[in-house]
Amino acid sequence: MSFKSCVLALSHLKSRGIQPVICGSGTKLEVDYNKRLALLTNTLNLTGNITLGQLVVFLKNARCVVANDSGASNLAQLLGIPALIFFGTTTPYSRIFGNKVESITNGENCEYYPCINNHGNTRCLNHVLPFVCHSLGDNQVTSKIDLLLES
Known part of the structure; x- marks a missing residue:
């Protein structure tokens, strides 16, 4: 997720x-x-500054979660919290999502995508700087958040 996406x-x-x-x-x-x-x-x-247990408490009280493909986004899905998940170096196509999940797949236009495969090998890290996947999808952030908040 790009810095710009985070700020947006x-x-x-x-x-x-x-x-x-x-x-x-x-x-x-x-x-x-x-x-x-x-x-x-x-x-x-x-x-x-917070433990995993404290994170779960925060998530239970959240209206939505905006995160990269991480533990926080996985916990949000398990708790039924609406989530916007950014996939940059990984692919969402092997995931099963609930109806409260939106995703932005940032790297599909990159020739090295997905650059981290199931074995943890990186294919693009030595070839593409700055990382293309971190700058795509910025224009989708606000509309996807609105979709989640309206669900």
Whole structure:
């Protein structure tokens, strides 16, 4: 999910009267990325500061979840929370979704897609910079969020 997509999603949720919360693991890369995102959008950032159990509580109280193909998006699906899931380096076609899930498949126009296959091999990481899959789908963010909030 591109930085632009994140900013669009957070701004759009706020415009709809929803207070977004940024969550993520405690890796340095994710902490730095989400700190920058939170400062730019004036959004609560809990990256690296909540447990899995606390994340489940947040998700149970969420109106929707916007996430990449990750543990948070999988938990949202299990809990029946409307979710917008970004697939960049992976493919959604082997997933079974409920009726409250929208997806954006970012990499289909890239010759290396999907660049991470079932064995964890990366095919594009040494060939395509910046990653094409991280910049596609930005124009779909707000309309897909609206679909989820109306469901």
